[in-house]
Amino acid sequence: MSEETRLGLYRQVVRLRRFEERAYRLFMEGLVKGTSHLSLGMEAVAAGVAEAMNPDDYTYCTYRGHAHTLARGTPMDGVMAELLGRANGVCAGKGGSMHLTSIEHGVMGSYAIIGAHLPIAVGSAWSAQLRGSDQVTVCFFGDGATNIGAFHEALNLAVVWNLPVVFVCENNLWMEYTAIADVTAVEHPAADRAAAYGLERIVVDGNDPEAVHLEAKKAIDKARSGGGPTMFEAMTYRHGGHSRADPGDYRPKEEVEEWLAKDPLPFYRQRLLDLGVDAGVLDEIEQQAQADVDAATEAAKNGPLPDIDSAFTDVWADGGSSWRN
Amino acid sequence: MAELITYREAVAKAIAQEMRRDESVVFLGEDIAAAGGVFKATKGLLDEFGPTRVRDTPISEEAILGAAMGAAMTGMRPIAEIMFSDFLATCWDIVAVEIAKSRYMTAGQVKVPLVIRTANGGGLRFGAQHSQAVENWAMMIPGLKVVAPSTPADLIGLFAASVRSDDPVLFFEQKSLYPTKGEVPDGEIVDELGVAKTVRKGDDVTIVALAAMVPRAVTAAERLQEEHGISAEVIDLRSLVPMDTRTVLESVSRTSRLVTVEENPRLCGWGAEVVSIVGEECFWDLDAPLTRITTPHVPLPSADTLEDETLPNVDRITETVAKVVG
Ligand SMILES: Cc1ncc(C[n+]2csc(CCOP(=O)(O)OP(=O)(O)O)c2C)c(N)n1
Numbered sequence: 001m002s003e004e005t006r007l008g009l010y011r012q013v014v015r016l017r018r019f020e021e022r023a024y025r026l027f028m029e030g031l032v033k034g035t036s037h038l039s040l041g042m043e044a045v046a047a048g049v050a051e052a053m054n055p056d057d058y059t060y061c062t063y064r065g066h067a068h069t070l071a072r073g074t075p076m077d078g079v080m081a082e083l084l085g086r087a088n089g090v091c092a093g094k095g096g097s098m099h100l101t102s103i104e105h106g107v108m109g110s111y112a113i114i115g116a117h118l119p120i121a122v123g124s125a126w127s128a129q130l131r132g133s134d135q136v137t138v139c140f141f142g143d144g145a146t147n148i149g150a151f152h153e154a155l156n157l158a159v160v161w162n163l164p165v166v167f168v169c170e171n172n173l174w175m176e177y178t179a180i181a182d183v184t185a186v187e188h189p190a191a192d193r194a195a196a197y198g199l200e201r202i203v204v205d206g207n208d209p210e211a212v213h214l215e216a217k218k219a220i221d222k223a224r225s226g227g228g229p230t231m232f233e234a235m236t237y238r239h240g241g242h243s244r245a246d247p248g249d250y251r252p253k254e255e256v257e258e259w260l261a262k263d264p265l266p267f268y269r270q271r272l273l274d275l276g277v278d279a280g281v282l283d284e285i286e287q288q289a290q291a292d293v294d295a296a297t298e299a300a301k302n303g304p305l306p307d308i309d310s311a312f313t314d315v316w317a318d319g320g321s322s323w324r325n
Numbered sequence: 326m327a328e329l330i331t332y333r334e335a336v337a338k339a340i341a342q343e344m345r346r347d348e349s350v351v352f353l354g355e356d357i358a359a360a361g362g363v364f365k366a367t368k369g370l371l372d373e374f375g376p377t378r379v380r381d382t383p384i385s386e387e388a389i390l391g392a393a394m395g396a397a398m399t400g401m402r403p404i405a406e407i408m409f410s411d412f413l414a415t416c417w418d419i420v421a422v423e424i425a426k427s428r429y430m431t432a433g434q435v436k437v438p439l440v441i442r443t444a445n446g447g448g449l450r451f452g453a454q455h456s457q458a459v460e461n462w463a464m465m466i467p468g469l470k471v472v473a474p475s476t477p478a479d480l481i482g483l484f485a486a487s488v489r490s491d492d493p494v495l496f497f498e499q500k501s502l503y504p505t506k507g508e509v510p511d512g513e514i515v516d517e518l519g520v521a522k523t524v525r526k527g528d529d530v531t532i533v534a535l536a537a538m539v540p541r542a543v544t545a546a547e548r549l550q551e552e553h554g555i556s557a558e559v560i561d562l563r564s565l566v567p568m569d570t571r572t573v574l575e576s577v578s579r580t581s582r583l584v585t586v587e588e589n590p591r592l593c594g595w596g597a598e599v600v601s602i603v604g605e606e607c608f609w610d611l612d613a614p615l616t617r618i619t620t621p622h623v624p625l626p627s628a629d630t631l632e633d634e635t636l637p638n639v640d641r642i643t644e645t646v647a648k649v650v651g
Contacts, residue, residue: 058399092432101431108398109427109435116423119388123395123403130351130377131400150418153388160383314433315467317491323467324570324602325519 001210003277005051009209010268010282012047014289016067017265019076022293023066023083023097027244031301032083036097037064041207041239044264045170046071048212049138052220058106058128058137060121063098065110068140074102076296086303093306094314115141115148118167122154125165125229136223137165138216143233144175146189155197155231164223166216169233170206176242177250194231206234207264210271237262327510333503335477336366336442339484340404342513344374347402350488353380353389354406363408364444364503386416390441394424394493397439402488410445410459410497417462424493425468440487440494445473446537446588447636448501453624456632458589460535463495464565464598470518471565473497475539477507479563482516490518499536499588519567523576527558530582530613530650533573533599535562538586538637545642552643555650565595570602577603581612584646586637591619613649618642 020040026032039046050071053059061068069079074090082089083097090102098112108124111117121139128135145151146169158165169190173180186192191201204215212234219230237259241248248256269282312321330338344350352370354362358381361368371379382389386407393405407413413420420441427435447456463471470492474480480498487494524539525546534542539561546557558576562568577583583603585596596617604615618637626632 091430091434094432095430099430101434103431103434108395109431111423113418113422116391116418119385119391119419120395120398120423122388123392123397124399125395126392127396127399127401130396135399137395150387150391153383153385154391156383157385157388157392310432314429314431316470317428317436317438321467323566324568 005213006210006272006275006277007281007285009047009051009213010272011285011289012051012071013043013209013265013268014286015292016043016046016070018289018293019070020066022297024240026083026297032097033085034096035243036083037243038240039064039067039238041259041263042170042172042236043067044209044268045168045206045212045234045236046140048209049168049216051213052217053136053138056106057135058108058121058124059140060108060117060124060137061110061140062117062142063110063112064142065100066097069100069102069107069110072102072105072107074100074105074107076292077299078102080296080300081303084300084303085305086300087306087310088303092310094310115145115150117141118145118154119150119157121165122158122163125158125163126161128164129161134224135164136220138168138220139165140168140170142175143169143171143173143180143189146193147184158229159197159199162226162228165229166219166223167229167231168216169231170236171233172236172238174238174242174251188233190231190233199229199231202230202232204232204234206236207262207267209264209268239263327508329506329508330477331503332477332480332498332505332507333364333366335480335509336498337369339481340367340370341373342481343485343488344370344378349400350402350404351378351380351396352404353382353393355382355384355389355408357381357406362406364500366498366503367406386412387419390416390419390424393439393441394419394437397437398427398435403439404488405439405441407441407443409455410443411454411457413443413459413462420463420469420495421466425466429468436491437493438491440484440496442496442498444500445497446499446501447625447632448537450627450629450632452627456625460497460565461589461594464595468493469566470494471497472518472563473499473536473565474563475499475502475536475561478509478514479516479522481509482514483518483563485513485515486518489515497536501537505540518564519569521563521569521572522561523558523572524561525557525559527556527580529556529580530558530584530646531573531576531580532557532559532584532586532642532646533562533596534559534586535565535595536588538588541637541639542586542642544639545646548639548643549646553647555647557646573599574603574606577607578610581610582649584616584618584649586618586642588636589620590622591617592622594619613651616645616649618645
């Protein structure tokens with residue numbers, strides 16, 4: 001792996017970390033309303049996969065989608081403004097934290113119904129196949145989605161139609177407040193079931209950006225060259241709770257400690273230092289990320305509130321909310 | 326030169342018309358390709374367009390509509406079949422929460438130009454799990470358009486409009502209408518969504534109907550004329566969302582009476598919406614209570630006698646309207 005790729009991965013992990021730390025703070029200050037689901041601790045998955053994608057590839061993600069949206073190149077300003085409910089947010093304030101979308105960057109949407117987006121991602125892959133384009137669709141989802149019917153329907157269809165789609169399960173061991181192991185018949189909910197659909201069983205260390213990247217690249221290249229879908233399961237952990245201010249204290253202390261020790265950020269920094277990368281280069285990346293987050297926060301705070309009239313638009317292609325004449 | 330064809334034949338004709346015109350139109354569903362559909366309404370499409378564009382799927386309703394949605398978002402115009410409209414319940418998340426809401430939530434970034442066509446309603450003794458008229462399920466969800474034609478010509482014209490619409494359309498074909506015949510003009514037929522049709526002119530009362538209830542309302546209107554000397558106007562709504570309320574209001578303000586005829590359980594049926602709009606806007610023009618004829622609030626029974634009595638029939642429509650006109 002080139003040093004450039006390595007630094008790119010590091011830059012991404014740092015950006016995602018700083019962004020979400022800020023999002024959390026803004027939530028506690030009451031500036032981010034509703035709810036938000038952070039992926040602090042899970043950044044290596046989004047960073048590693050996105051680095052392996054082409055600009056016109058498609059991404060589908062869940063309500064825990066800040067990282068995936070940003071990693072595809074969606075500007076931080078637009079994402080932060082959306083969290084703050086501003087008109088200059090990526091969805092003009094109509095989406096919010098759980099529904100980040102940026103079609104321009106291939107971010108096809110963040111879906112808040114568990115498992116719903118797997119069949120939709122299959123549809124994008126089908127469309128790419130029909131149009132003869134070489135776009136690959138990547139679909140991120142949580143371990144909890146693997147017990148939903150749509151997961152199985154989507155996998156089966158993707159295989160029988162040999163579609164260019166890569167399924168990425170971020171297995172953080174927990175659904176909302178329930179351990180996946182307590183309610184699931186197999187140990188690796190995505191990978192163990194993949195074999196049933198004729199897919200290779202792939203389990204990746206989801207806290208190692210390079211491991212994720214290499215595995216994702218293989219899968220994406222395979223999909224792009226007509227080799228069909230791949231399922232892989234990245235083992236990772238969320239540092240915080242499920243959403244908002246959930247402290248996550250239903251989780252065993254030792255488990256949390258064990259995973260905090262595997263935090264991808266210090267881990268990867270250390271690896272880069274061991275490989276001889278200059279500490280100054282890494283420090284600069286960190287400072288830049290912090291400066292970007294500060295600027296995005298300022299821009300979002302100063303962004304205009306949405307015009308009330310916009311609540312009535314975009315229901316139909318021809319405009320507003322009117323359904324009678 | 327007009328041609329006389331069945332509502333069933335109109336389906337394949339409508340799909341073929343749009344597939345010939347636009348390469349991005351693709352068709353998927355269970356048993357639709359090789360078998361030509363369980364109602365044989367899609368026969369011949371596989372032969373003409375091939376398995377890339379006319380595609381059999383597994384029994385996976387969520388995957389059918391999910392795939393259709395993903396394809397629609399990325400440049401295609403899919404037509405997806407849900408074999409019986411009752412089965413929409415198995416993929417209601419995709420319909421009501423994903424397809425319907427994406428344009429809005431993304432401030433117009435996402436468009437979902439797809440048509441879900443499905444066999445709706447009773448009359449074939451199939452029992453409650455294959456006979457329900459469920460257009461009301463769809464009507465109350467912002468973001469979906471809801472269409473239900475009653476004749477072969479309307480089916481083709483409204484279908485073309487649905488495929489060409491940039492919004493998702495739920496297209497309800499009434500399954501007991503498949504063998505019925507109607508004239509269709511030569512050449513391409515394209516209609517407009519949200520335009521009702523006055524299928525019979527009249528002065529004393531307005532009857533608003535949809536799909537299979539339209540021919541029944543027309544027959545009832547003829548009997549009302551012959552037996553009671555009552556002149557009934559019959560409006561085929563054709564599309565519930567958007568709804569042509571102008572034609573209805575114009576008619577009721579002239580006839581001063583309204584009866585709606587719907588084939589669905591009474592609670593919250595679309596007729597209640599029509600009645601409420603007319604009540605709000607035409608109250609001072611009215612000479613009789615606004616009246617709804619519906620299926621009672623029961624799942625649809627199967628036996629001949631039970632189904633016939635449950636669905637609004639010509640006798641019930643005739644009697645009810647005669648009473649309203651008084
Ligand atoms: C169909 C559905 N059921 C329940 C929920 C409520 N819910 C939101 S997040 C969540 C847990 C999901 O866990 P997982 O898939 O592992 O994803 P993670 O949050 O860990 O990223 C649940 C049950 C939902 N959003 N959708």
